[in-house]
Amino acid sequence: MKPISSNATVAVAALPTAAELKDRIIRHLHGTLGTDVNKASPQAWWRATCASINEYVFDGLRNTQRTHYQQNTRAVHYFSLEYLMGRLFSNNLHNLGCYDAAKQALAELGMDIADLEEQEEDMALGNGGLGRLAACFIDSLATLNYPAIGYGIHYEHGLFKQEFQHGFQIERPDSWREYGNPWEICRPESAQEISVYGYVETVYDLQGKMKKVWHPGRIIKAVPWDIPVVGYNGSSVNVLRLWESRASDFFNWDVFNSGGYVDAARENIEAETISKVLYPNDDTDAGKELRLIQQYFFCSSSLKDIIRRYKRAHGDDWSYFAKQVVIQLNDTHPAVAIPELMRVLVDRAEMNWEDAWNICQHVFAYTNHTLLPEALERWPVRLFEKVLPRHIEIIYEINRRFLVEQVDVRWPGDVEKKRKLSIIEEGHEPMVRMGHLSVVGSFRVNGVAEVHSALVKSDLFPEMVALWPDKFTNITNGVTPRRWLKACNKRLSKLLDNTIGTDWPTDLTKLSALQAHADDPAMQDAFMAIKQQNKADLAEVVKNLTGIAIDPHALFDVQIKRLHEYKRQHLNLLHILALYRRILQDPDYDMVPRVFFFGAKAAPGYKLAKDIIYAINKIADKINHDKRVKNRIKVVFMPNYRVSLAEKMIPAADVSEQISTAGKEASGTGNMKLALNGAITVGTMDGANIEIAEEVGSDNIAIFGLSVDEVKALYAKGYDSRDYYYNNPELKAILDWLETDYFTPGKPGELAAIKRSLIEGGDHYLVMADFASYVKAQETIDGWYRDKAGWAKKAILNTASVGKFTSDRSIEDYVARVWQLTKCEVGNV
Numbered sequence: 001m002k003p004i005s006s007n008a009t010v011a012v013a014a015l016p017t018a019a020e021l022k023d024r025i026i027r028h029l030h031g032t033l034g035t036d037v038n039k040a041s042p043q044a045w046w047r048a049t050c051a052s053i054n055e056y057v058f059d060g061l062r063n064t065q066r067t068h069y070q071q072n073t074r075a076v077h078y079f080s081l082e083y084l085m086g087r088l089f090s091n092n093l094h095n096l097g098c099y100d101a102a103k104q105a106l107a108e109l110g111m112d113i114a115d116l117e118e119q120e121e122d123m124a125l126g127n128g129g130l131g132r133l134a135a136c137f138i139d140s141l142a143t144l145n146y147p148a149i150g151y152g153i154h155y156e157h158g159l160f161k162q163e164f165q166h167g168f169q170i171e172r173p174d175s176w177r178e179y180g181n182p183w184e185i186c187r188p189e190s191a192q193e194i195s196v197y198g199y200v201e202t203v204y205d206l207q208g209k210m211k212k213v214w215h216p217g218r219i220i221k222a223v224p225w226d227i228p229v230v231g232y233n234g235s236s237v238n239v240l241r242l243w244e245s246r247a248s249d250f251f252n253w254d255v256f257n258s259g260g261y262v263d264a265a266r267e268n269i270e271a272e273t274i275s276k277v278l279y280p281n282d283d284t285d286a287g288k289e290l291r292l293i294q295q296y297f298f299c300s301s302s303l304k305d306i307i308r309r310y311k312r313a314h315g316d317d318w319s320y321f322a323k324q325v326v327i328q329l330n331d332t333h334p335a336v337a338i339p340e341l342m343r344v345l346v347d348r349a350e351m352n353w354e355d356a357w358n359i360c361q362h363v364f365a366y367t368n369h370t371l372l373p374e375a376l377e378r379w380p381v382r383l384f385e386k387v388l389p390r391h392i393e394i395i396y397e398i399n400r401r402f403l404v405e406q407v408d409v410r411w412p413g414d415v416e417k418k419r420k421l422s423i424i425e426e427g428h429e430p431m432v433r434m435g436h437l438s439v440v441g442s443f444r445v446n447g448v449a450e451v452h453s454a455l456v457k458s459d460l461f462p463e464m465v466a467l468w469p470d471k472f473t474n475i476t477n478g479v480t481p482r483r484w485l486k487a488c489n490k491r492l493s494k495l496l497d498n499t500i501g502t503d504w505p506t507d508l509t510k511l512s513a514l515q516a517h518a519d520d521p522a523m524q525d526a527f528m529a530i531k532q533q534n535k536a537d538l539a540e541v542v543k544n545l546t547g548i549a550i551d552p553h554a555l556f557d558v559q560i561k562r563l564h565e566y567k568r569q570h571l572n573l574l575h576i577l578a579l580y581r582r583i584l585q586d587p588d589y590d591m592v593p594r595v596f597f598f599g600a601k602a603a604p605g606y607k608l609a610k611d612i613i614y615a616i617n618k619i620a621d622k623i624n625h626d627k628r629v630k631n632r633i634k635v636v637f638m639p640n641y642r643v644s645l646a647e648k649m650i651p652a653a654d655v656s657e658q659i660s661t662a663g664k665e666a667s668g669t670g671n672m673k674l675a676l677n678g679a680i681t682v683g684t685m686d687g688a689n690i691e692i693a694e695e696v697g698s699d700n701i702a703i704f705g706l707s708v709d710e711v712k713a714l715y716a717k718g719y720d721s722r723d724y725y726y727n728n729p730e731l732k733a734i735l736d737w738l739e740t741d742y743f744t745p746g747k748p749g750e751l752a753a754i755k756r757s758l759i760e761g762g763d764h765y766l767v768m769a770d771f772a773s774y775v776k777a778q779e780t781i782d783g784w785y786r787d788k789a790g791w792a793k794k795a796i797l798n799t800a801s802v803g804k805f806t807s808d809r810s811i812e813d814y815v816a817r818v819w820q821l822t823k824c825e826v827g828n829v
């Protein structure tokens, strides 16, 4: 055994040497997997290694939980419908500090650790940035020794797997835990019963006091699965607790006894549907009954879990609750937790309304992640009445008091203000506005990048700001450097260790020491040699996945994110078409050879997003096979983009495409990961791009396009995309090209939907307005890349300058501005 670090207060006391790990792996191969070294499959090797690591992880978990319990710590409870965890194998090994030991142990056993890493299915319980942010945050919380629990849903099927058939996106179910997942522990002893449907009865007690009694129509069991979250360097091991729905035993027995076996089975299936599948919409509102039930199911289970733990220490004395518990609502998805806590306090604990509301308002904080109107959740009142009849009453009462005590006091008699601020939106179909509910019920509201937080205040909730100016703040997103540099880019990490020391994974501002080396030719060579090796590795992956051969010496241009019109993958595509057309018109057209990479899933019901994927694939096929192009352009659409693929693409990127319409991307986090790994951003002044530009400086980023204010002014003046169509012959020719059968032989018009959306559709995301400026920025990039030393310097300065974007800094901001937590060093016993 060797000590994990010089710090005595770590959860994981000591780590194994390679020899000890070897013994344990063999022991697990025999004792856990029932196989042996001669016949074990790579899966079995992987599982045996996971089981060996878990011995240390579980030690750390026990030590952490014991310490938190003994010290009765205040904790943050992160409520999120999504956690995009990816793989845990190499991450856990790195965070424990025994990646090299495991690599050696496996090598001595004749196994390559990289092959075993490929055995793991991604844990894809999220759609995109919002879910990945939650995963980065729980990594940072554990690393920084803050008491924290992540709560969410244990989806049986995560985000769908994407395949391409003749260029079309096909969705396949994701069965990430078909054969069990070694990282999770089922805790049936902590199961909860959750109620839905039914009706509310008004009763009076002997003193004549009115009470509301909810008679639920269905009871569902919630069973928790715990996933240990290992902090870096063996600091705390926190827990991600995910709820799985099951039929309640209690409910089943009734039906069963009355002879309804088949009905009982049906109830079973219905109950289990709740945690069956993640809704695949990113930045849009699903609006389905099952989705509301999912939200309530996990909020109610998590609150019960929190209250059970609280009562162990404080019994029925609620006066410490808000001192011990803070709940962060990750977007409005868990906003139903607010009326649920009110219900528990008022109906169950029989607290008066004012006291209950006072607790709620000190417990909840809300993060807004988007301004897109289609993503702002609104639930039909009628649905609430059906699914959560008591909660809608509580929401009405919250709203009544808010309108009377706040709005009417501030704007007496102003009906228009009341209409605008009401939690209930009136109309043909009255709706519950979950954003309003979240703001009213929280003590703090934050946006996720400076510009976004400013827009939350000025455009989304200006009156709420007038009522509560101090409620609103900004916390710029961040990413964990452990996964997004240390583990995914081992070569660059080694170079950093050797150049600036080994503290950077926990203090990313240390990267700035690299700035002093940006002009050093030796550093430039070393930095770019690593990029080159990473590109060669990616070229290999591309060959295996798609069959496309690419030149690793070309410029690697990467756009990886969900497919959405506001993210403007089609703007990127129009630029590719412009280059292709120039090559066809001028066979000697001089450009730096480029490979354009895309990785993106489209929500299954989002027609135009799927059309854009199809168009990219068809155009890729044409260009990649056109001899006249002479390899100056290759287009690669990586199928099934996910965290584990991002980890291979990001270290190999030269250029990072962050080209959303200004004002639409709340923050972005891929932009941070790519810059951290030395890619140069082509981007609009949107979301966190603005802060990245501030950090890296205007020489090291290619900014283009309209600013937020210019976008607003253009909309206000009246935007007509046809102006750009008729005034830019190149753009017109490209769009007209999409109507021919050039890319879809024999099938003209197959790609025309893109043109239609930009011309007849009005081009809501201003692709046409930004096109010329985008092409110019790309020419700048082309020019920069020709100067090898100049490019190396820019790439180094990107890595060196983005220390701000570690999720550790975001978490410290949350602690200071919202959560008010104290670090808890975990001792090992």
Ligand code: GL2
Pocket: 127, 128, 129, 130, 131, 133, 282, 283, 284, 369, 370, 375, 448, 477, 665, 666, 667, 668, 669, 687
């Ligand atoms: C998002 C934003 O679109 C994205 O810009 C932001 O970085 C993340 C995390 O804050 O949140 N909002 C949202 O609904 N999804 C996001 O990715 N899905």
